[in-house]
Amino acid sequence: MSERSNFITDIIDADIANGLPASQIATRFPPEPNGFLHIGHAKSICLNFGLALQYGGRCHLRFDDTNPAKEDIAYVESIQNDVRWLGFDWGDHLHFASDYFERMFEIANGLIDKGLAYVDSQSVDEIREQRAGFGKPGTNSPFRERSIEENRDLFAKMRAGDFEDGSHVLRAKIDMTHPNMVMRDPLLYRIRHITHHRTGDAWCIYPMYDFAHCLEDAIEGITHSICTLEFESARELYDWVLDAVGGWDPLPHQYEFARLKLDYTVMSKRKLLRLVEDGTVSGWDDPRMPTIAGLRRRGVTPEAIRAFAEMVGVAKNNTVVDYGKLEYCIRQDLEARTQRAMCVLNPLKVELRNWPKDFVDKLQVPWRPDGDESREIPFSSTLFIERDDFSEEPPKGWRRLAPGAEVRLMGAYLIRCQEVVRGDDGAVERLICTVDLHSRGGQAADGRKVKGTLHWVSEAHAATVSVRLYDRLFSAANPEADPDVDFVTQLNPNSLKTQPDAKIEPAVATCDPGERFQFVRQGYFIADTNDSKPGAPVFNRVIGLRDSWAKAPKTDGRPTRKKAKKRDDKPSNKRTRAEVRSAARAENPALQSAMDHFVGEWKLSESDADLLSADLDLIAFVKAAVASHGTPAPVASWVVNQLLGVIKDTPVASLLCNGTQFGQLVSLVEAGGVSKSAARNVLGHMVESGRDPAVLIDELGVGRQEDAGLVDEAVDAVFTEHPSEVERFLGGDQKLMGFFMGKTMRALRGRADGQAVRTALLSRLK
RNA sequence: UCGGGGAUCGUCUAAUGGCAGGACUGGAGACUCUGAAUCUCCCUAUCUAGGUUCGAAUCCUAGUCCCCGAACCA
Numbered sequence: 001m002s003e004r005s006n007f008i009t010d011i012i013d014a015d016i017a018n019g020l021p022a023s024q025i026a027t028r029f030p031p032e033p034n035g036f037l038h039i040g041h042a043k044s045i046c047l048n049f050g051l052a053l054q055y056g057g058r059c060h061l062r063f064d065d066t067n068p069a070k071e072d073i074a075y076v077e078s079i080q081n082d083v084r085w086l087g088f089d090w091g092d093h094l095h096f097a098s099d100y101f102e103r104m105f106e107i108a109n110g111l112i113d114k115g116l117a118y119v120d121s122q123s124v125d126e127i128r129e130q131r132a133g134f135g136k137p138g139t140n141s142p143f144r145e146r147s148i149e150e151n152r153d154l155f156a157k158m159r160a161g162d163f164e165d166g167s168h169v170l171r172a173k174i175d176m177t178h179p180n181m182v183m184r185d186p187l188l189y190r191i192r193h194i195t196h197h198r199t200g201d202a203w204c205i206y207p208m209y210d211f212a213h214c215l216e217d218a219i220e221g222i223t224h225s226i227c228t229l230e231f232e233s234a235r236e237l238y239d240w241v242l243d244a245v246g247g248w249d250p251l252p253h254q255y256e257f258a259r260l261k262l263d264y265t266v267m268s269k270r271k272l273l274r275l276v277e278d279g280t281v282s283g284w285d286d287p288r289m290p291t292i293a294g295l296r297r298r299g300v301t302p303e304a305i306r307a308f309a310e311m312v313g314v315a316k317n318n319t320v321v322d323y324g325k326l327e328y329c330i331r332q333d334l335e336a337r338t339q340r341a342m343c344v345l346n347p348l349k350v351e352l353r354n355w356p357k358d359f360v361d362k363l364q365v366p367w368r369p370d371g372d373e374s375r376e377i378p379f380s381s382t383l384f385i386e387r388d389d390f391s392e393e394p395p396k397g398w399r400r401l402a403p404g405a406e407v408r409l410m411g412a413y414l415i416r417c418q419e420v421v422r423g424d425d426g427a428v429e430r431l432i433c434t435v436d437l438h439s440r441g442g443q444a445a446d447g448r449k450v451k452g453t454l455h456w457v458s459e460a461h462a463a464t465v466s467v468r469l470y471d472r473l474f475s476a477a478n479p480e481a482d483p484d485v486d487f488v489t490q491l492n493p494n495s496l497k498t499q500p501d502a503k504i505e506p507a508v509a510t511c512d513p514g515e516r517f518q519f520v521r522q523g524y525f526i527a528d529t530n531d532s533k534p535g536a537p538v539f540n541r542v543i544g545l546r547d548s549w550a551k552a553p554k555t556d557g558r559p560t561r562k563k564a565k566k567r568d569d570k571p572s573n574k575r576t577r578a579e580v581r582s583a584a585r586a587e588n589p590a591l592q593s594a595m596d597h598f599v600g601e602w603k604l605s606e607s608d609a610d611l612l613s614a615d616l617d618l619i620a621f622v623k624a625a626v627a628s629h630g631t632p633a634p635v636a637s638w639v640v641n642q643l644l645g646v647i648k649d650t651p652v653a654s655l656l657c658n659g660t661q662f663g664q665l666v667s668l669v670e671a672g673g674v675s676k677s678a679a680r681n682v683l684g685h686m687v688e689s690g691r692d693p694a695v696l697i698d699e700l701g702v703g704r705q706e707d708a709g710l711v712d713e714a715v716d717a718v719f720t721e722h723p724s725e726v727e728r729f730l731g732g733d734q735k736l737m738g739f740f741m742g743k744t745m746r747a748l749r750g751r752a753d754g755q756a757v758r759t760a761l762l763s764r765l766k
Numbered sequence: 767u768c769g770g771g772g773a774u775c776g777u778c779u780a781a782u783g784g785c786a787g788g789a790c791u792g793g794a795g796a797c798u799c800u801g802a803a804u805c806u807c808c809c810u811a812u813c814u815a816g817g818u819u820c821g822a823a824u825c826c827u828a829g830u831c832c833c834c835g836a837a838c839c840a
Contacts (some may be wrong), residue, residue, distance in 0.1 A: 032840055067839065124838060131836055135768035139838090169838055179769045181836045190838035209840050232770055233835045256771085258833095263777090311789065313779045315772095318833050322777040325790050335803060365776090369800080394787085399801065408799055442799050453799045519802045549801040574767080578828075607827065641818040645825040676819070677783090725785085735785045738821060740782030745820090755819035 004054060004315040008255055012224060013056060024250065025057030029083065029457075030213070033075035033197070035269040036284045037082045037292045039326075040260040041304065046309035047257070048226060049088040060093035066212050068196040076197070079637045087302045097207075097216050098198045104207050104215055105159065107245055108170060108188055112151045114736070116244050117188060119143055119154040120171050127169075130176065131184045137177035144173065151747045158191055161204045165191050172211075174240065182237050186210055189279040192303075198312045214238040215245070217252040220339055225252045228259040229316065253371045257314050263323040264472040265290045266479055280491065281473075286528075287540050288473045288495050298470065299516055299526030299542035304333035323472065323725060330543050333514065334524040339367040342377070342410065342455040343504040343519040343539075345467060347384035349430035349459065352415065354437070355381040361440070365411035375507040379412050382459040384503045386521075389454045392420065397549075399452035401431070407452040414439040414450055434505060455520045463509030467502040467525070467539045471495050502539075510535045521545065581614050594619040602632035611640055616650035624659025631666050638666050646683055654691030660706055665693040678702040678750030705751045714747045715740075719764070729765060737761070 016022055027048040031037065037045075050567050052059035061083060065071050083090070111117035120127065120143045132138040142754045145156075158168055178184050188211040207215075214237075217225045225238075235254045242248055261267060265292060275281045275289070284291050287298035295305065308329040312321050337541050361379040366372070385401065394402040401407050406416040419432035438445040442453075470490055480492035508517060513532040523544035527537035574585075591613050598609035600644040612622050618639075625635045643662065645657060665686065669679045674697050682696050689696070697703050697742035705711075718740055719726050729736040737758075 008781090030840090034840085064840065070839075111826080127838080128836075133767070133836055136836095137768095166838065183769095187838055192838080206838095213840085227840095229771070230834050232838090236770090258772090311778075313789095315779070317772060317778085322790065325778070328790060339798080369798095369803085397801090410799060412799095432788075450799085452801085455800075512771065516799085518802085521802070523802095545800075545802050546794075547801070576828080611827075637818070641826050644827095645818095677821095680783090680819090680825095703837090728785090733785075738784040740784085741821065745784080756820090758820045 004050060004310070004320040007316065008051065008224070008257065008314060011255060012051070015223070015465055020223065020250070022055045023057060024221075024223060025052065025055040026060065026220065026250075027051050027057070027224050027226060028060040028062050028217065028222050030062045030216070031079050032067070032070070033072060033079060034067075034070040035075060035273070038269075038272065038290045039081055039262065039268055039295065039308075040267050040290075041082075042086060042292060042305050043085055043260040043309045043314075044226070044228075045086055045088060046306055047314055049083075049090075050309075051224070051226075057223075058093060059088070059090060060095055060222070061090040062095040062216060062220070063095075063097065064209070064216070065096055065098050065196070065198060066206050066209060068192065068194045068206065075456050076113075078293065082296075085296060085302055086292065086305060091395065095216070096198060097212055097219060100195060100216060100219055101199060101203055101207070101213075103219065104212060105205075107153065107215060108207075108211070109152060111172065111188075111244060112148060112155060112170075112709065114244065115173065117151070117170055117172050118146050119151050119158070119168050120144075121154075121168050121184075124166065127187075131181060134181070140176050141171070141185065142521065144185070148476050155189075158189065158205050158206060159203070161193070163191055165193055167191065170205075172237075172241070178564055180233055180236050182210065182233050183240070186237055199626045210234055210237045211241060214241050214252065214254075216247045218242055218245075221250060222252045223250050225254045227254060227256055229318065231257050232256050248497075252489070256316065258316055258318050260312065261318075261320040262290065262326065263320060264474045264479075264492075265323070266474070267694065269425050271487060274488070275473075278488070280488065287468075287470050290473075297529060297540070297572045299334075299354075299524065299540055300330050301333050301337075304330045307333065320478070323477075327543055331524070331546070334518065334542060337515050338518045338524060339517060340520050341508045341517040342457055343465070343467070343502055343503060343508075343522065343525070344384045344386050344455065344457050344462075345469075345499050345502045345519075345522065346387040347501070347503050348387040348390055350383045350385055350415070350456070351430060351432050352381045352383070352435045353418065353432055354434050355392070357381055360461075361412075363412055363441075370639060370749055375505075375530060377411065377505055377507065378458045378461040379409075380458045380460055383409070383456050384459055384462065385409075385431075385454050385456050390417070390428070400454060401452070405452075406436075406450055407454050408439075408442050408450045409456045410453050411442060412440075413437070413442070413458070414444055450648070455522075457503045457505050459503075461506050462503040465502050465504050465509065465537060465539060467499045467541065468528075469497040469499060469541045471497075474597070509537070511537050513537065516542070518545075578610065581610060584615075585613065588614060588616075591619070598622075598632070598636075598660070602626070602636070604632060604636050608636045608640055612636060615652070621652050621655075621662070623660040625663035625666070626659075628660040628663030630663075634670065635663060638662070642683060643687075646680075646687055657686040660691075661690075661692055668693055669699065673697070673704060674702060675750050675753045677754055678704070679747060681750060700749075702749050702751055704753070705748075708756075708760075711744075711748065711752050712764075714744050715757070715760050715764055717747060718743045726765070740765075 012025060018068055029045050029048045049059045108117060120141045122141055124144050130139045130141060154168060155170055159684050169187050171185045171187055174183045174185055176184050187208050189205045189207055191204055195201050238254045242251060276284055281289055284295045285293035287294055308326050310324055311329060363377045363379055364374045365377050366374040389400040391398060391402050401417050403417050403420060406414055408414050414436040415433040417431055417433050420428055421430045423429040436444060471494055473495050474490045475492040476490040479487040500544040511527050512526045513529045516526045525539040526542055531538040585595055595609050595613040598604045598612055599606060613619055622639055626632045629635050665679055668674050670677055682693055685696050686693060725736050725739060740761050
């Protein structure tokens with residue numbers, strides 16, 4: 001099952017490869033019940049539940065209800081409703097953080113017993129002050145060294161309700177000088193005399209997120225705890241708490257991905273709430289809102305949202321998704337599922353001069369161009385067409401109606417405009433047309449082609465309905481670009497236009513709330529679930545059809561997106577790694593003397609010497625390697641360019657291989673015993689196993705082969721296997737050299753020099 | 767100021783030292799009883815500079831830019 005692939009599935013695949021049974025894979029979607037879900041949450045829901053489906057694991061819906069001040073049971077219900085509507089099932093796994101309060105309390109006591117937590121009795125301000133700032137060490141609380149007994153006693157009293165809000169907190173005892181601010185004795189519990197929506201007044205102390213969340217995961221057996229990027233710094237504390245408590249199996253791990261951001265909207269609960277409270281929108285489910293409820297009311301389907309989540313992918317890049325992608329997914333989904341109907345939004349009357357008065361032709365028109373089912377549409381002497389479909393002075397390329405022009409009325413007859421009747425104000429009041437009585441169904445008897453096809457309704461049979469035309473809520477691609485400009489000033493004044501007198505064909509005039517249609521040549525519409533009355537639907541436009549005619553006057557359809565303006569841009573004078581090394585040398589004469597030695601005696605470049613003298617272990621490693629090999633320069637180059645890349649952040653001291661072995665490897669390369677590419681492979685094994693290079697080369701069978709026949713054989717095999725590539729190369733596609741090199745080198749397992757292989761390939765490809 | 771992340775077509779995302787691919791957008795055309803849909807073709811990208819390598823988006827080095835973190839919020 002690899003329908004989806006991203007950095008999270010890579011991690012899970014690796015975990016499974018290391019023995020984690022796929023059925024044990026457990027994720028969770030952990031909303032706080034303090035607001036409505038929006039499309040950003042939908043991405044997270046699709047990710048977490050999708051992963052569970054993909055791997056045959058499970059996904060929990062868990063309410064992270066640790067702050068009763070902001071939460072409400074109403075949200076608990078709306079969130080469940082939204083997740084279910086999106087098409088996901090949590091089975092038995094509906095959980096609440098509040099269900100674990102007792103267990104968390106015990107765990108906190110356990111931390112106190114281990115000397116890893118203490119009750120602090122300072123004010124918020126004092127605690128904040130002691131945490132100092134970025135780059136500055138914090139100071140310890142005067143209460144940090146309270147005895148275990150006193151801490152237990154105080155904590156029990158906190159729970160018992162003996163103290164007022166804010167008088168005491170429980171903190172983890174970690175490190176007030178920790179470079180990660182999150183680790184400076186974080187708060188674990190605070191006192192809140194507030195009624196909780198589930199536990200009532202049973203508790204007056206509530207756990208903080210950083211303490212509670214990892215425990216919730218661990219208690220539920222979550223394996224992959226996926227959250228958004230802003231929690232990256234919190235991961236260290238997540239791991240600390242679980243480690244401090246100990247004994248978890250499986251041990252959950254936190255992974256972070258980029259939350260969804262979309263053009264032309266805002267996503268923060270606070271800002272959405274403001275739109276609701278200001279009355280800018282009609283509520284959380286206003287069809288213009290990016291909330292799940294809003295999207296649903298707008299007429300968007302869960303399938304479209306899931307397709308969108310799939311399309312935007314999962315990564316760590318902080319990005320903004322083009323609104324057009326969402327629109328594409330909505331159109332694509334609705335295109336496939338909707339019946340077609342005719343509705344004239346802005347009617348213009350058409351009288352047919354030569355149509356038999358009072359005669360009504362009952363036409364059968366298919367619901368979909370590709371379907372068999374049809375409905376009846378009455379045709380009579382007076383019709384409505386769209387006002388926009390008539391032009392007195394048509395521009396070049398106009399296919400619609402104009403004086404003297406002929407068009408097709410969809411599914412009906414061809415008509416020609418004979419006369420324009422004006423009202424007193426000079427505006428076009430109605431059109432007098434003639435109809436080709438031999439064109440029933442839309443085809444001319446003489447076979448002449450008519451380009452334009454219009455939608456229409458019969459005046460006498462049409463129903464009048466109210467139609468709401470929605471558009472993007474904001475007119476600026478990034479309404480939050482400038483922090484000095486209130487985002488509400490960026491609202492799109494035309495995000496809602498109501499057309500109360502639209503004329504609709506009788507077959508859909510009595511449709512049920514929730515029914516969706518494509519109004520031909522207009523867009524996709526849904527009978528609003530709230531405002532429709534029986535027999536009197538009110539329609540919402542979900543989205544308009546693409547219109548390549550309307551945008552023909554060359555506007556670049558690509559959105560112009562303003563970059564977010566920074567509030568204060570002060571120059572960064574972060575210490576660079578080079579500066580850190582230089583400072584270390586200034587402090588430690590042993591490092592400096594090694595540096596001097598590398599430059600003075602070994603004649604290495606300043607930059608290589610700088611890197612190699614980073615720490616004492618590395619220096620010892622390099623010296624041993626040079627001693628074994630004999631010449632500094634090649635060893636230095638191999639250390640810098642190969643070893644540093646292989647070992648990444650692992651300290652040299654913890655490597656299993658030593659400098660002497662490394663020197664041997666470099667010697668073997670130079671003596672021709674092993675090719676460079678094979679040697680890189682051997683190096684990887686060496687640092688992990690600590691075994692001699694010669695042994696590894698032997699064991700892996702990657703020793704260099706002088707035999708030219710071996711190379712030719714491999715080249716032949718590659719050519720025979722990929723004849724079309726050979727042809728393309730011979731046709732001039734030079735890029736394929738890399739392809740052949742890769743295939744051949746892999747086949748040879750690096751037993752020959754790249755140079756030699758290239759030469760062989762080139763000579764055979766002549 | 768310290769720590770943690772991130773930079774690939776206009777947008778989103780692949781490529782885990784071996785043909786920079788896909789989708790959206792945009793452009794051109796075909797088809798069409800929806801100027802829709804569909805189909806075909808096309809434009810456009812590896813942050814910069816050095817280095818290692820037969821070969822670098824990927825490894826090393828230096829630099830640039832962006833995001834997050836100092837709530838008794840989550």
